[in-house]
Amino acid sequence: MNIRDIVENVNSFLIDDFEIDPNIISPNAKIIDDLDIDSLDFVDIVVFIEEEFDIKLEINDFKNVFTLQDFYDLIEKKIK
């Protein structure tokens, strides 16, 4: 899976499951401030990542994730 697939899957998840407006989704969007994702939502993101990419993340893995690009990069790193 390349970075393009990751971006596509994550964005679809955010739009379909989290019901986030597609217009505010961009690599520089701040996850908490712009996408309005809270601490509980991160639990559901972990569930999504395990189901979609078959990788295990913990809430702590998100401590340096601020933007969507950081999020894509984290998944890419874990897949490798």
Add this chain to the structure above:
Amino acid sequence: MNRVVITGMGIYSCIGKNLEEVKKSLYEGKSGIIFDEKRVPFGYRSCLTGMVDKPDLKTHLSRRQRISLGEEGSYAYLATHEALKNAKITQEFLDENEVGIIYGNDSTAKSTIESLDKIREKKDTTLVGSGAIFRGMNSTITMNLSTIYKLKGINFTLSAACASGSHAIGMAYQFIKNGLQDCVICGGAQEINELSMGTFDGLGVFSIDSKDPSKASKPFDKRRDGLVPSGGGATLVLESYESAIKRRAPILGEIIGYGFSSNAEHISTPNVDGPSRAMKKAIEQANINTSDISYVNAHATSTPVGDSNEAKAIFEVFGYNGPYVSSTKSMTGHECWMAGASEVIYSMIMILNDFIAPNINLKNTDEDSSKLNLVKKTLDKKFNVFLSNSFGFGGTNSALIIKKITS
């Protein structure tokens, strides 16, 4: 002491998804009971149940709000949505006033079992998702509704088996009567699914008369062979009379008595003394004569012992020529944790529309029920005061008396 009035009602039940639909069903004596095929592979002794459509709340609530809400919570939400609308209570009013919530609920079996099944399978607690804890706690309804509506007042769930909804109304009444709150949302909800009723079915107290499901629940009839479980959501808005007048709210009725008692006997077999004491306490508190009560909505679930003992208790309190009596469970089945609230709403619909709903499926009364003034067919009748009985496991009893407000 404050006078306590009902200013809003909402219902989501197997005989209707709103007040209008329920009114029609009550008047027509329509049953909401079906045979649930899903219960067959679970080894249920009885697959009869009241059934409602599973609500789609996508247009009502955000994702965060929806994933925290279990089945019973979704029923409670829809009932509350209708009740607040009818009470003319807006979000602005809720933001500016201290409105509370006390709701009856006594299980979240489906939510709990599904989450634990997932943990067992995945061996990873995170994978149940963030909503599981909020769907699985017994206080799921009050924690969700208080968050959805941003309520600022008293906030707790009341568990008292099949009297939960009635005691929740009683508690809300006490909070307002004693001046601790001006407005409290209250009610009861009950999940309907194959995971929630297995343990109850195991006691062998459900009707197995499944030839025609609509005829299975037959409270007070000689042929009764057990109850039929059911569920949904029922919400009332209680308010001090002053608050209702101040905001020009519709005043539907006034709660004038809340009697309670405990049987001090068996965990599941009801007796005569406990219910009788609860009714007497409510009547004394209401400061009325027994002859002032025109209608009793009986708890009568269609079990042989329960109905007989309640008939004896009603007769002990009211004597010969007592009030009209019917059990709406003949149509709805036993809505368990919701029943105490829904049956107040059913009775309110009757009192506001000048009729008494029938105790359907009643052909032959037994020795005890023959002493009661049972309503077998819809009765067009104006009346002013009713009493609603609710009893539960552990011998918990609640009797509420409500009076029509005649401007």
